[in-house]
Every structure is written in C-alpha cells, then in structure tokens.
Amino acid sequence: MDKSSLETLLKRLLDGTLTLPETLDQLHSFPAETVRDACLDHQRLLRTGIPEVIYGEAKSAEQIVTIARAMLDKKGPLLVTRVDSHKAMLIVEQLPQLTYHHQARLLTGPRTASGPPDVRGTILVICAGTSDIAIAEEARLTAEHLGNPVQAIYDAGVAGLHRLLAHQEKLRDASAIIVVAGMEGALPSVVGGLVSCPVIGVPTSVGYGTGAGGFAALLGMLNSCAPGLAVVNIDNGFGAGCLAAAINRNR
Amino acid sequence: MDKSSLETLLKRLLDGTLTLPETLDQLHSFPAETVRDACLDHQRLLRTGIPEVIYGEAKSAEQIVTIARAMLDKKGPLLVTRVDSHKAMLIVEQLPQLTYHHQARLLTGPRTASGPPDVRGTILVICAGTSDIAIAEEARLTAEHLGNPVQAIYDAGVAGLHRLLAHQEKLRDASAIIVVAGMEGALPSVVGGLVSCPVIGVPTSVGYGTGAGGFAALLGMLNSCAPGLAVVNIDNGFGAGCLAAAINRNR
Amino acid sequence: MDKSSLETLLKRLLDGTLTLPETLDQLHSFPAETVRDACLDHQRLLRTGIPEVIYGEAKSAEQIVTIARAMLDKKGPLLVTRVDSHKAMLIVEQLPQLTYHHQARLLTGPRTASGPPDVRGTILVICAGTSDIAIAEEARLTAEHLGNPVQAIYDAGVAGLHRLLAHQEKLRDASAIIVVAGMEGALPSVVGGLVSCPVIGVPTSVGYGTGAGGFAALLGMLNSCAPGLAVVNIDNGFGAGCLAAAINRNR
Amino acid sequence: MDKSSLETLLKRLLDGTLTLPETLDQLHSFPAETVRDACLDHQRLLRTGIPEVIYGEAKSAEQIVTIARAMLDKKGPLLVTRVDSHKAMLIVEQLPQLTYHHQARLLTGPRTASGPPDVRGTILVICAGTSDIAIAEEARLTAEHLGNPVQAIYDAGVAGLHRLLAHQEKLRDASAIIVVAGMEGALPSVVGGLVSCPVIGVPTSVGYGTGAGGFAALLGMLNSCAPGLAVVNIDNGFGAGCLAAAINRNR
Amino acid sequence: MDKSSLETLLKRLLDGTLTLPETLDQLHSFPAETVRDACLDHQRLLRTGIPEVIYGEAKSAEQIVTIARAMLDKKGPLLVTRVDSHKAMLIVEQLPQLTYHHQARLLTGPRTASGPPDVRGTILVICAGTSDIAIAEEARLTAEHLGNPVQAIYDAGVAGLHRLLAHQEKLRDASAIIVVAGMEGALPSVVGGLVSCPVIGVPTSVGYGTGAGGFAALLGMLNSCAPGLAVVNIDNGFGAGCLAAAINRNR
Amino acid sequence: MDKSSLETLLKRLLDGTLTLPETLDQLHSFPAETVRDACLDHQRLLRTGIPEVIYGEAKSAEQIVTIARAMLDKKGPLLVTRVDSHKAMLIVEQLPQLTYHHQARLLTGPRTASGPPDVRGTILVICAGTSDIAIAEEARLTAEHLGNPVQAIYDAGVAGLHRLLAHQEKLRDASAIIVVAGMEGALPSVVGGLVSCPVIGVPTSVGYGTGAGGFAALLGMLNSCAPGLAVVNIDNGFGAGCLAAAINRNR
Amino acid sequence: MDKSSLETLLKRLLDGTLTLPETLDQLHSFPAETVRDACLDHQRLLRTGIPEVIYGEAKSAEQIVTIARAMLDKKGPLLVTRVDSHKAMLIVEQLPQLTYHHQARLLTGPRTASGPPDVRGTILVICAGTSDIAIAEEARLTAEHLGNPVQAIYDAGVAGLHRLLAHQEKLRDASAIIVVAGMEGALPSVVGGLVSCPVIGVPTSVGYGTGAGGFAALLGMLNSCAPGLAVVNIDNGFGAGCLAAAINRNR
Amino acid sequence: MDKSSLETLLKRLLDGTLTLPETLDQLHSFPAETVRDACLDHQRLLRTGIPEVIYGEAKSAEQIVTIARAMLDKKGPLLVTRVDSHKAMLIVEQLPQLTYHHQARLLTGPRTASGPPDVRGTILVICAGTSDIAIAEEARLTAEHLGNPVQAIYDAGVAGLHRLLAHQEKLRDASAIIVVAGMEGALPSVVGGLVSCPVIGVPTSVGYGTGAGGFAALLGMLNSCAPGLAVVNIDNGFGAGCLAAAINRNR
Secondary structure (H helix, E strand, O other), X not given: OOHHHHHHHXXXXXXXXXXXXXXXXXXXXXXXXXXXXXXXOHHHHHHHOOOEEEEOOOOOHHHHHHHHHHHHHOOOOEEEEOOOHHHHHHHHHHOOOOEEEOOOOEEEOOOOOOOXXXXXXXXXXXXXXXXXXXXXXXXXXHHHHOOOOEEEEOOOOOOHHHHHHHOHHHHHXXXXXXXXXXXXXXXXXXXXXXXXXOEEEEEOOOOOHHHHHHHHHHHHHHOOOOOOOEEOOOOOHHHHHHHHHHHHEOO | OOHHHHHHHHHHHHOOOOOHHHHHHHHHHHHHHHHHOOOXXXXXXXXXXXXXXXXXXXXXXXXXXHHHHHHHHOOOOXXXXXXXXXXXXXXXXXXXXXXXXXXXXXXXXXXXXXXXXXXXXXXXXXXXXXXXXXXXXXXXXXXXXXXXXXXXXXXOOOOHHHHHHHOHHHHHHEEEEEEEEOOOOOHHHHHHOOOOOOEEEEEOOOOOHHXXXXXXXXXXXXXXXXXXOEEXXXXXXXXXXXXXXXXXXXX | OOHHHHHHHHHHHHXXXXXXXHHHHHXXXXXXXHHHHHOOOHHXXXXXXXXXXXXXXXXXXXXXXXXXXXXXXOOOOEEEEOOOHHHHHHHHHHOOOOEEEOOOOEEEOOOOOOOOOOEOOEEEEEEOOHHHHHHHHHHHHHHHHOOOOEEEEOOOOOOHHHHHHHOHHHHXXXXXXXXXXXXXXXXXXXXXXXXXXXXXXXXXXXXXXXXXXXXXXXXXXHOOOOOOOEEOOOOOHHHHHHHHHHHHEOO | OOHHHHHHHHHHHHOOOOOHHHHHHHHHHHHHHHHHHOOOOXXXXXXXXXXXXEEOOOOOHHHHHHHHHHHHHOOOOEEEEOOOHHHHHHHHHHOOOOEEEOOOOEEEOOOOOOOOOOEOOEEEEEEOOHHHHHHHHHHHHHHHHOOOOEEEEOOOOOOHHHHHHHOHHHHHHEEEEEEEEOOOOOHHXXXXXXXXXXXXXXXXOOOXXXXXXXXXXXXXXXXXXXXXXXXXXXXXXXHHHHHHHHHHEOO | OXXXXXXXXXXXXXXXXOOHHHHHHHHHOHHHHHHHHOOOOHHHHHHHOOOEEEEOOOOOHHHHHHHHHHHHHOOOOEEEEOOOHHHHHHHHHHOOOOEEEOOOOEEEOOOOOOOOOOEOOEEEEEEOOHHHHHHHHHHHHHHHHOOOOEEEEOOOOOOHHHHHHHOHHHHHXXXXXXXXXXXXXXXXXXXXXXXXXXXXXXXXXXXXXHHHHHHHHHHHHHOOOOOOOEEOOOOOHHHHHHHHHHHHEOO | OOHHHHHHHHHHHHOOOXXXXXXXXXXXXXXXXXXXXXXXXXXXXHHHOOOEEEEOOXXXXXXXXXXXXXXXXXXXXXEEEOOOHHHHHHHHHHOOOOEEEOOOOEEEOOOOOXXXXXXXXXXXXXXXXXXXXXXXXXXXXXXXXXOOXXXXXXXXXXXXHHXXXXXXXXXXXXXXXXXXXXXXXXXXXXXXXXXXXXEEEXXXXXXXXXXXXXXXXXXXXXXXXXXXXXXXXXXXXXXXXXXXXXXXXXX | OOHHHHXXXXXXXXXOOOOHHHHHHHHHOHHHHHHHHOOOOHHHHHHHOOOEEEEOOOOOHHHHHHHXXXXXXXXXXXXXXXXXXXXXXHHHHHOOOOEXXXXXXXXXXXXXXXXXXXEOOEEEEEEOOHHHHHHHHHHHHHHHHOOOOEEEEOOOOOOHHHHHHHOHHHHHHEEEXXXXXXXXXXXXXXXXXXXXXXXXXXXXXXXXXXXXXXHHHHHHHHOOOOOXXXXXXXXXXXXXXXXXXXXXEOO | OOHHHHHHHHHHHHOOOOOHHHHHHHHHHHHXXXXXXXXXXXXXXXXXXXXEEEEOOOOOHHHHHHHHHHHHHOOOOEEEEOOOHHHHHHXXXXXXXXXXXXXXXXXXXXXXXXXXXXXXXXXXXEEOOHHHHHHHHHHHXXXXXXXXXXXXXXXXXXXXXXXXXXXHHHHHHEEEEEEEEOOXXXXXXXXXXXXXXXXXXXXXXXXXXXXXXXXXXXXXXXXXOOOOOEEOOOOOHXXXXXXXXXXXXXX
C-alpha cells in the first residue's frame, strides 16, 4: 500500500465512505505488508524488475506447478531455479508456456510486455572452462530476464582466457562483470586486475580433493589481492545475476 | 606504458633517435608491466583513483615508513590499513604529513590536488552496533579517500536500526550501501529488503561461541534470502569501500 | 518399579512372604531401572505422554517391524521417525494398524484411549517455503501425537510470510512456536521479534554451496539477535515437537 | 503505536485537529516502528519485562556509559553483558547506581518499581563444575533480573551431581531448568532424563584439545538422546536466562 | 630373520660354508625386514594371532580374490573387512571356503588349527540400538577371530540399556568392553562409570544434521568425563576388536 | 549404598527400629546414588585406586584450595591437573602438603597408606621430543599416582627414537605403552609395529600451520595402519595414564 | 610472440611494409598473450613437453570430443583426466585414435613424433595398497606421457612395502619418487627416510570415518617429520606426475 | 653402521677378535639403527648435507642449549628453527658460536669445513610482500645452510612483482623456485606460469578473516591451475628449503 492509496483511504474516511472501524481494519494490514518486506517484497520486486523466483531444488514438480500457476495468473514474470531435466519435463507438460534452459537448470516464464528497464550498459559473464558453464548460464539468463543486455565469454575450454583477452572491448565496455570459477578461484582476481568496473566472483563446486564443494574457490575470492571483489555463495549464479542487474540499473 | 608513449617510442625508432636493439630492449619490459597488472597496476589504480595501499598488519613501523616515503615521493595518494595505535605513533613521528584514524586503524596521506572523480551519487555506510564501528570506519574512510561522498548511520548503539529507518531519504538516495554486521549477520538482508541499489555485506568478527571469528555472519550473508547481496571477507572494510567506489564510479 | 510396588515388596518381607535374601535379590534390580532412566525411561515417557520412539533411518524394515510389534503388544503409543516410503510400505503390509505420513516420513501407531493431556494452549508450526515442509510436518505430527492442539502456517511458498502476518491471532495465541527454516535461518529471529512466547528454531539442510547441510542456518539461529531462541539439531523436527510439548504441558 | 493510539490519530483527523498531510506524516513512521521490531522492539521488551541489554564485549567503557546513561534517563531496567572487571570499574565510577557481578561479568541497573511479573514457578540453574559457574551466574542473574524466582545448584565442584540428586524437590518443582556444561556436554541429557519440564542446555567453552571452544559440548547437546533439549549458543548464559523466562511467563 | 637364523648365518661364515661377501649380501636384507615391521610385520602378526587383514572397501572382487588366494595358500588365517554383499557373492563363488558375515560386512577364512591363545577373560561388545549393530558385529567377529571368547549385548533396540543392566555379571566379568554408539556418543561414558575394566568407545556415523558422519559421537567420547576411555576411528569396529584382543592377551 | 548397608536397613525394618515409611524414604535416595555413578562414583574410584581429580584449568586458586582441603580431610588421594606455576604457588602456600610437578602442571597430594594395587606389570611412557615432555609427564605421574610402576623414555630430543630401540627390553616388558606425539603423530604407529601389548596414542598440540592444535596428530592416530591403537583427546596425558592403569590392573 | 617475431615486426615498420597504426595494432595484443601466460601458456607447455590437458570430470562426452578434436587437429599431444568408463566409451567411439586407461581414468592421444626429452633419470611411483592404484596409475601415465621413463612398485597389496625394500636399487636410482597413500598417509615419510631424491606425497581419499575424503592423509604429509616432502592435492595423481617431470627435466 | 664397518665386524669374528655372542650382540643394534632411519637418520643427513635440526618453538632455552652443545661436540652442522629473540639471546649467551637470524627466527651453527655439495644451479626465493619475509628468510637460510647458492627477490613490498619480472634472468636461471605467499596464495601459480623449473609454494599465515591462519593460501596452492606445484605446510620455510635442496642436488 503506497502513499497515494493511503491518502485515498483517509479521504474515504473523511468523506464518510468508510467508517472508523473499517479504516482501522484496513490499516491493520500495514505492519504485515511492511515486515513482509524484510524478506520478500512483491511491490519492490516488480518495481525494480526482479521477477518472482521459485527455488526449485527441494520442491516437487506438483508444488512448483501450483506456485508457478498462481504467479502466471498474476501476469508476473517468472523464474524457477535449480530444476533438473526430469522435473522440468513434468512441469512443462502442464505449463507449456514455460521455457526450460537445460544447462542453467532454469525455467523461465514468458517475457512481460513492459519495456526494457533503464540500464547503464552491458553485463559480461565470463567462465574459465566448460565445467563452469552451468552456473555461468544461470547468471546470464537471470540478468537477461531482468532486462539487461548480457554478453558471455566461455565458448571454449582451455582457450578461454586467450579469447577473453582477444575481446578486450567487451571487457572495457562492461558495466559489471560476473566471473565464474572453480578450483582455486583465481580468475576473478585476474579479471579484476584488467578492468575498472565492479567484478562479481562466483565460486563453483567444480573440483576434487580439497577443492571439492567449492570452498577453496570461495576462500580464494574472499582473500583476493584484487581490492573490492564482490563475492556470492558457491554456485549462486542467480544471485550474481541479480547483483549485476542492481549495479547496472540506472537510477 | 600507455598507447601514446608506445607511439612515441616507435616514432623515435622511425626517426632514428633509437636503434632497433634499443627499441627491442625498451619493449622488453612490456610483459613485466602487463603481468604486473594481474595483481597490482599502478597505472590503473591512479587512473581510477584507487591509491596505493599498504597492508600494515604484519609489517614493522620501519618497513611501513620506507614504503610510504617512496610513495609520497611519487606524490601519489596513500592508504595504510590495519595499523595499531602504537605503530601509528612511531610512523607519524617520522612522516608527520600522515593522518591516523584511530577507530579505523588507518593512516592516510595528504589528499592529492586532482579534482573529485565523476561519481553517480552518495555511498552509505551502516552498522548495527558500536562494536562494528571500527570496520565501518575503515570502509567509510576508504570510500571517501577514493573521492566519494559518503554518509554514515551508526551513531548510537541499540537505537541504530530505528534511526536508520528515520533517515529513509539516505537509504533512498544512496547509490551503494555498505552494511557492516557481526553475530548472525542479518542486517544486510534487512537493508537489502528496503532498497533497490546494490548492498555490500561486511561480516565482522564480533561475536562469541559459534559466532566467534565472524563465520556465522559470513555464512548468513552468503545464504541471504535477499537476492544479489555482495559479500566481502570478514572485517574487510577496506574491500567494501573499494567495491562501493567501483559501483559509484560514473563511466 | 514404582513406590507402591516397593511398598508391597517391603510388606511381604514384613509378613514373611519373602525372606530377607529374596527381598535383597529383588531390590538388586533397582539401580538398573534407575540408571536406565538416564537415557530411556519407560515410566517417565508414558507418564508424560511421550510415546516410545523408533529412529528408523538406519534400521531395516524387519528390525522396525519386530520392535514395533513388541511395543504394540504393550498397547503403548508408537512413533517411528525417518522412514522412507519404500520401507514404510513393507512395514505397513505387516502392521496395517500403522499410518504412514509421507512428507514427514513418520509412522504412527493407533492413538491410545487415554484422554488428552493437560496443556496450556496451542502450538504453532511455521515454515518459510515448501522445501521445509517435510521437517515442519515431522514437528507438527510429533506434537500432535503427544496430545497437543497444533496449528500450522506453511500452506504457500513465497507468500508464506505474508499469510503469517495475516494470522496474527495465531501468533498471539500460541503457547510455543516452532519455526523451521533453511538457508541463512533468519525466520526464527523475525518471529522472535513479534511474539512473547518461547520460539524454537529448527535449521534445515535445505540450501546449497555454503548453505548445504544446514550449518549456515544453525549458526544463524545460535547467534540470533532475538534473545532466548531455543535451537535444536538440523532437520530435527521430532525434537522440536517434544520441546514444544514440554513447554505446553500444564504442570 | 498500538491500535488505540491509531484510533486516536484517526479521530483527530476526523475532528479536524490534524490535517490530512499531518496525518499522513504521522502514519509515515509506521513501517519504521514495525520493521524495527524485527530485531529490537522497545515496547515489546518493556511489556514482557525484558530490559534493554548492552553487549559489552566489544565496546569501550565510554561507549557503555553513554548508552547506559540514556537508558537510565528513560528509567528503564538495564543489563550490560560481558564486561570485564577493569572496564566495569571505569563504568561504575561514573554510574555508581550500577552493580557489577564479578563472576557473571554483568552490570545491572537498579530494579524498577514495577511489581513482579506473573510467573509459573521457579527456574533452576545447574552446572557441573566450578569452571562453568561464570556462565551459570550470567544465566541466573538474567532470569532474576527479568523478575523470576531462581534457584541454583553449583556450590561444590566434584560433588555437584551428588547434591543435585540430594535436592530432588528442586528438580521436581522447577518450571524450567538451565544446565550449563562444558567438555562433552552430557549433563543436560542426564537432567533431561530425570525431569519432565523443559531443559535448556548451555555449552561452555571450558575444555581442551578437541573440546576447546565448546564445540564438542554443543554437538553433544544438539545430538542428545534426551528428546526435546533446547540448546543455545556456546557460553550464552544470557540467552538461556531469557528463554527460561519466556517459558516461565504466565500468559 | 630372527636371532637363531642370524646365529646360523654367522656359524656358516665361521665354518666356511659362506664366504664373507656372501654373508654381507645376506645381511643386506636386514634393514628391509626390519623397516617393514614399521607397518606390517608378518611374523609378529602370526605370533600374536592377528590374521592378515584385507581392507576390502576400495578393492575389486578380482583384487580381493587374488590376495586372499595367496594368503590361503600360506595356510594363514584371513579377514576381509568392508565387503558389500554383491562383492562378497562374487568372491565366495570363487573361494567357497570363505564365510560372509552380512551385517558386519566381513569375510573370514577357515579357522586355523592352532589352539586357543592364552587370554585373560571374556570381551564384551555393547551397542545401544539396532542401527549400530553392523559395527558392533565387525568388532565382535574380529575379536572372536583373534581367538577371544566374546559376549554381546545388543539384541533389542530401545530396551538395550535395560538388558545391559540386567546382565551385570557380564559387565563385571569382562576383561575389556567395546561400546559402539552414534548420535552424541554418551553410552561409553555411562558404561565407563559402571565398570573398572578398560572401555573402548567406537563412534558410529549413525546420525543426522550435526551428528552426520559420527563427529559428534567422536568428540563426545574424546571429551568424556569418564577418565581413561580408549577411542578408535569412527565406524572402526575392526580396530576396536584388535585393541580388545591386545588388552585381553595374557602375556 | 552397598549391599551390606541395604541388608542392615531391611533388618532394622524387620526388628522395628525403622517404620515402613522411614524405610521407603531411605530407599528413595537409591536412584540418586546410582545415577551419580554415571559420571562420578566416589566408591568405585577409591575401590579401583583412582583418586579424586580436580580439573584445575578454569578454577581460581581459592576454588581449588577449598575443594582440595575437603578431599584431604577425607584422607583421600588427590590430583589436580592443569595448574600453572603461579596458581600452584598460591595453593601450596596454603596447602604445603601438596607437591607441584612443574612440567606436568600437576599438584599431587600425599600418597595414601594403602599398599600397592595388584598390577600386571610396568607401564612405559614414550615421547619423541622435548616439546612433548609436559604431556608425557602428566601421563607418567597419573599412572604412578594410581599405584603403577612406570618407566619413561624421553630423556633426549633428537636421539630419542634411537634410545628407545636401545632399550628393547623396556618395550618387551611393558604391559601397556603410552606414546605421546605431536606433528603428524606417527610415533604410536611405529611403536605399535614393534610390540604386542596395547599402545595408547596421545596427540599433542605441538605443531604449527595445519599441525597447530594437534588435529593432524589426532587424525594420524585415528587412521593409523597399526590396528588397535587406542587414542585419547589431544594433550590428555591424564586420560592416557588412567587408561594404562585400567589395562595394567590385575583383576 | 617471441623476440624474433617482434624484431620482424619492427623491421617491417622500418622498411615501410607496415604503417605506424598497423604496428601499434599488432603490438596491442602483447598484453593479452603475456597475461594469458599467468594461467595457461600454450608455448611454454609445448616447449616443455607438457601436453594440453582436459579436466574431464565435469564435462559431457560431447564437450570433450569437441575440445579434443581441436587439439588433435593441431597435432598436439593430448591428455584427458578423470573420465569414467561410460563417458570414455562414448568418446572413443568418435575418436578411435584415443586410448582409454581404465584404472587411471585417463584418455591419451597418440604419442607425437618428437624425440624423448632430455631427462635426468627414472621416476618411481609407489603405492601401499591396491586401493590407491587408480591415483598411482594417473601419476605414472602422466609422467610417461611427458616423456619420462617411469617405474612402479604396487603390484601386490599387503606385501607391497616388503617388495619395495626388495627393490632398493629402484629406490636408489630414482631421480624423483611419487608416493601415493591414503589412511594416515605415513608412507611418504617412510620413503623420505630411505632416499635422498625429492619425494612427492599424494594423499588419496581412500579411508573411512575421520579418514574419509583424504584430509587425514593430507595433514599427515604436510606435517611429516621427513623434512622437505612435496605435497599435492588429494587424489591429484596428474599434478604429481607433472611435478616429477619438472624435477626430472635436464635443464 | 655402514657396509665397511659391518665388514670389519665380520672380519673380527673371523680372526677371533670377537666371539660369536659378542658379534651377535653388536648386530643386535642393527634394527635400531635402521628403524631410526624412518624418522631421523644421522648418517643419511650428514651424507646429503642436511644438518641436524632442532625444532625450537616448544623447547626452553636450557633444553636447546643442552641438545645444541651435544651436536656441536660432534662437530656437526646445526640449525635451530622457530626461536624467538628473547630465547635466542639466552642461548647465544651460552653458545656464542651460534648466529641468530632475527627475521627468520633461526639459529645457525658454524659452517663445517666440508666443501660445497655438488648442485645443479641456483635456488630462487620469492615473496610478495614484506609481511612474508620472515618465512622466506627461513627458506633462504635453510637452503644456503645446506650448501646451495640462493638468490632472493623480496626487497620491496608493493613493487615486488614488478622487480621480479625485471629480473627474468634469475627466473630463467633458477633450478628450483620457492614462492612464499599469504592471502589467497596466488603468487606460486603466477610464477608457475612463467618458468619451467619446479616451483614450491609456501602458504603463510598472513591474512585476516577467512584468510587467518593461512588455510585460504594453502587451499589456493593445492588447487592451483598451474599443474605440478609442490606445496608444503603453512609457514614451513624450513621444509621448502630442504625440498629445494633435494631438487638442486646433483646425483
């Protein structure tokens, strides 16, 4: 309930359309709608272009269908993260308007009609090897779904870093760069030494031995010699996409 | 060595001022200056307004004086982090042009004459309690030293969150917000639910039992329900200041 | 051996039905029955309404059937935790009087004839998302099986917190609230700020990266800024149900 | 702002004492006061008898004096936790109305005039050895300061468990029991096997080797075979006191 | 090469059967046979009755058959640990003289003809619940295979502790007691308080949440208030059996 | 309360000295005395020769004096562990009958008049370097105080292992061997390969980097290739002494 | 771009074949080629004989085929690590010139025609048990593929250490020794005490309980009493092979 | 006892100087001297030029003096590691022939008269910042003390990497390079990309937050993308020096 609808409410009280008890009842939901903001604010999300997001990992296909259908009824944008291909198949059977992105394990709803948001520039997503592409794709699709132009450099395993440097314009033009890396997580530091825009490091769980689970990559990024590296949770491509979108938003 | 000096070099080869071997010798240092960029790039730092930084924790006062003096001779800006008050006293005795910031444990050099950088807006630094002020101050002074206008909300312990909300304009006007928090590290999530600009969480080592060392706060921020929270290392106010400055930079 | 049977024993000694050595022999088992209390006290459990519980995870269907049959023969109430659906099917085939609760992975026996225990009020179970429902159900069914009226708020994923606040009466009326949450585990702190009754936090293993396994949620709850939050083991819905029942018991 | 003051506000709008813009301005602070509740709610705390609490560990004596003076001016009750004796001396010199509790490292303000809260019974605090007394005292004084009658059993090291059992009435009469234990943290399980009221385990950092820091005790309590044990953070006597008070409150 | 064969060697040198160089050559293998003892001493093992042991977990059925056949050819006793039932089936098909113990996941060879070793008494194996029986069986069969009389108390889940105390003679008569326990690992401490013989605690990986993997049980046993508890690796029933046999050996 | 006093009690009931209610009251304390055994059994300790032990680390000198004085009044043996030299000085001033062992940080009371216990043989204490002597001494003095003949091999740093082998008789004669080691904790495995008696490994916190705190040594011992190694907590010389005494006791 | 091609470039500038802008453009790629070296230097790899390596674990068969085909087109040597047998089958179907090594989980390309590199001697690979052979084979094949003569000692489980000592010549002749070990990881220390050449320890994830994952072995090797042991990541046979090759290279 | 003295022994048996029992007695110490090699082999150390080393951290000045004096009497080389300056002062007072190296915290004995060992080339020690110099110096002095020519590049904090590249000849000429680094430990990977000789990474405990203790640096090096990096324990400059010496030794 924004200021104008609050004003309308009071005016209706003043002109007698609403009684005092009725007005009090309506105001009763204020705290609810405010506190709800602490974790999940429909209004803010829609206002800023971030769609409703369903964390799909621990939900059944049925649960996801139910929630997604409700969202689609509200005509809102839709993003379901961490959906494996079997579960996705079951969902898309019932909600054919959804698109499944296999590598990113994402389900996206139809793009809403609203025009593109006002952005500062292009977001760049980089990853070192083919093993990290799944998370990089999650980041790329999230940022794109939030209305940002996105470019990506991860087309070829071992030659990746080389191609990266071959495309210095992309590096120079980006308003925010997402770097996805496993193992010792050194790539974001390297990129951070080449550009002046904000760099977001996404550690991945690719690795073995002491590198398994992505903790070595996470620690490497948190202790990077490149000052000012932004770090998100291991394998959290979705969060990196959101952060890049927030940076790229023109205020 | 930038493009224009490279051009000058080649012209001197063309006009005979330099021989071919002399030119090759000078070009020999190219890789050095380039690779050096991987971790520490003078040119880029000066260009983007980020001053030389000395990590003071594990250095003696003598070592710091020697390095700082060399930097001051180059007329560059100067920042020394994590200097305790005793060490600072010894340093300032010999380098009286430095200023010591007691809570932030920072030494800063004289501001350079160059005009203010082109920034998008104001950076806001928030912390929950008086216990986190040291790290918040490190972030604030770093961002300020990089040429950003900075505001802070942490003047009064327990009533802090209240005042925060009393100053919603500051929240609304900020182009980036740094939130410093110990314990379970929930404050950045709360702030992330109130604003649309990028939020940077700095976990602090304030806490005891399972909260000692700041790992509970770090994990809380990495797993926040507020999508897109940027996280830096525990107690890394300096890094948060650099990241906020990168976001606030007008490209 | 309770006080009355002890009295009977001594009376039989006094009237000569038992000799002194025979009485000593019977008393010999006292320590056994007492020490047994340290971990498992049949008498106390029955007296307080807590049924026999079988931890089903690492047992075969055959083992569970054997133990459960013995308990049912004693006409006691019965609860088997952490039984997957395949194992449950095998068990219910042989013990059709048991009911399987799919989400909670619980098997419960027939309710005993004894009247409801004397309780203070209603227990409320809350969880944030559909992913945590399994553990929340374990808590709810446990508390209910112990004779408590229980209400639950977790009918709809993302809109959950909103509905929670829409039902402030439930919050106000609860004598104890169980809050089940994964990720950074912030929900119990939020609830703890809204109510004055005891709040029990149950961290769940829902999450990924640094949140995998539930340790981030556990640490978040142990370091909560809401003073006096009670915490139980990760995924321990059963324990939370028992604790809530103990709080709700009218002495 | 409760319902009646909200009603008053609207009535003043209706009778013309306030203009529509003035009313909107006053309603503007609603979200603030509500969200503030998420972490720190003055009204609720005073209402439920929980005093303002200052976490003293990472604050200077001057900072504590400033905050405490403000609270005393508001005539509120006062509790400062984790204050070492040197810092306490400096504080009490300036605020002689405060009392320092040496073992518990607590500073308490004068008891307020309000009558005792309506409680269910007596809280019992138990600890195994003299090494754990500091944390046990923190729990005891906190519960007492919140208006609860408290009894304690930890007067004599090795013989402690013996005396405990010698005072079975205290165990039987308690409405909540706080058990403080280091090492493997087994005592709460033992007590949990003897009583039917809620038991709160407080792991302490007393121990060495793998027991150092209190993690063995914490894990022992979280995995206790006594179902329904409530656990708080390591060394968190204050939190245990608050939880016991919440359980003991007559609704 | 023992002392007598060394003496024989020197005598052959003295009587001219061997030349000096030939003697030196034979002595050359001394270090080898000695150092080998550091980890694996055939002679000592046979002498003390400990059979050759094959760690079966990471070996293929073919590898185990090859090694076992070689051992059987040497007529030595044989023990293969951690063999799952499928692998065991493949092995027994080819080596029908081996016996597979399903719960203990052990393969044992035929008992050798040598008479029973000289032992002090009976070894007792205890476990709390049916979930720990696999490891308890590994311990029991190992000790038995080493020639010790063994008794076990773990025939019935929840009622186990009760039966334990009902058989106090077994407790009193044991020369060493192995106690297998998961969760918080408290049972060895309880048994340690009841007997005067050495108690060996075996933590098991049975548990969930913070108890998963057995670390809570391990820490509980290492920090036990029962002084002098011997601890072995998590799930190491085999090691516990060997230790009990060493204690029970009459020197 | 042992069997004879129980018999006396029943006889007094039979001869009328006690009424039935009085007898029931006295029997009421049975559980207390039994459960107490779970952790601390005076009778058993005295019976088996293990003295009362005070864990001195977290206690003040005054607290230790009070407890020790009570024990000395009961003429029992006395052992105070982990007492630093300053605290020891304050204690011995008031209790001059105590002896302080500087390296072992132990205080021992006067030896009681009772004759030596019936033991199997000699206990041997070995440590690799001078750095581990403190813990080795704690083990040695504990075992000695419990009435065991003890020998030690740790007189000279680097040459220690050499001397060990020079004294193979000591190795052969020992009925139990305690091996104290830091770093990677390999020494107990080596000794375990040389002897057939039980070997007790005590990891110490001597080490740096990943070896700091003793966890590398602990893990090394728990995963030793020497089957049947008994392990105690890091730096727990006292526990090792008790375990060796239990093994060495002639039943 | 090496010095000679740089010289050529400048000469073409001097003789007018290239204009100044064209020369600047070509020099522009310098940083790229240099920085690329930071992580992946084609030239250096080929020069030193280390082939292109594809980390196969997280890649699909299709991805591997695509990358491998590109490499084979360049006539370079080829190594694909961590390929399970199913994936290998799919790859070899399409690239029959590759050879799959089952135990090592490696795919190797055809050996290139270039003569053997100039090496110092033979590399020796040792492992304790059959369980570690997979990693040992990865090391062996890697070193061999890099042109080194390699010998291996791990033909027979339990008797391995014995055979090792039986082949002291191999130990004496090796220019570098790779020792692969799980459990407590003691074997590299033992070998380190027998030879004077560099020893490389490879911890394996073979083990259970606290040994699971290989951390006990890793810590054992990092804290070894054998000074100068080189350690690589858990299960990193490939890295050990590369390190041994670097040591064995004749400069 | 080497082969020649063994031959002498047998000859004395043959010529009657020794009886058979006397010879057997002398041979009895063989195993001792051999097994001793497992951890500490005087002969091998002297033979390979590695001096006796005393780990000074946990030893008193008196203990060190005693051991060092014994070594000096044997005219052997001497190295004492991890000696703080106060302890060093006390030792040097009594043993003035020792030299204390303040930064490296090393005490070295007089160089022995033996000529330089046969080495392959020069060892290079690199560290990033002045904070890591202590550990780098420990490595440098150790390698030097073992008879190797050593060069070092760490004279100037921030400009270090630049100078490194300015001295590419040193990089090219080194036969082994030790790279000391804290924080995220990336420097060894960078150096590994520039050279073909073996690179040894030494993680240091310099860092804060998640970098404290050196684990981030250790994990970064173990998971490096530079294949074949050798890693030693955190802060283990001494071990790196020994490893480099072993690599540099001409066989």
